[in-house]
Amino acid sequence: MLDRVERRVRDLPMFEVPVELIIPQLRLSCRVCGPKLERLDWLVPYARVITRMATSIAGLCKVMSLRHVAQFYRLSWTAVKRIDLRHLERELGAIDLNGVTVIAMDEFAIQKGHRYATVVVEPSSKRVLWVGRGALARGHRTTGCARLHAAVMDMNTACDLEVRMHCPQDEVKIRAAFPENRR
Structure with missing residues (x-):
């Protein structure tokens, strides 16, 4: 003792x-x-x-x-x-990324102003894979990019460049900007 x-x-x-x-x-x-x-x-x-x-x-x-x-x-x-x-x-526990070949990503505003977060989902199952503050380019893990075949996103140049840099084999599908609710 x-x-x-x-x-x-x-x-x-x-x-x-x-x-x-x-x-x-x-x-x-x-x-x-x-x-x-x-x-x-x-x-x-x-x-x-x-x-x-x-x-x-x-x-x-x-x-x-x-x-x-x-x-x-x-x-x-x-x-x-x-x-x-x-x-x-x-x-x-840890997120199981086995079988994920297509991802969809979007940015959304957290509060008024210029504070954003990014969400990455698997479109077929609508399962959320990752959510984080700021742009996808900051702090996004690039493990498993070799298994990806396609990425779907809105018209955001930063996300497009990030996917093309880390996953050059991916087919990047860019869809129109999300419609905004107008009063």
């Missing part, structure tokens, strides 16, 4: 009062791997909330906004977002 450390972690509130646990953990000395912290099944390493609170937060994020969940548990918005993101990554 090397020493004992105290960790402060949040638990579910009791009667609307926040609960903070002070947990003593042993730090053990190993000649092969060096110092190791005692592992607790109900506490993720380096986490500031216990597993059951993280599960509760992720469940509430399905029906409430991140801001409201953060206010309810008296946590920061970024902490709630981080917990929800980890839960979604575990729940959804």
Whole structure:
């Protein structure tokens, strides 16, 4: 045994009062791997909330906004977002791109002004493959481009050039600009 450390972690509130646990953990000395912290099944390493609170937060994020969940548990918005993101990554897993030979992509406005996001879908199954802020050219993964045969998009030069650069074998189909709703 090397020493004992105290960790402060949040638990579910009791009667609307926040609960903070002070947990003593042993730090053990190993000649092969060096110092190791005692592992607790109900506490993720380096986490500031216990597993059951993280599960509760992720469940509430399905029906409430991140801001409201953060206010309810008296946590920061970024902490709630981080917990929800980890839960979604575990729940959804990696995207299976096997069999994808045609993609369709479009840009859409997030808010008024010039803030956009890009969505990439598989047209035959209407399955969303990727969504990201900004143009497709920034941060888009190019793995799997060799399997693609065609790409469908609106009249966006940036997306057209990006597809032609990374997937020269693709047939690029450009369709007319999407109709806008006019009042």
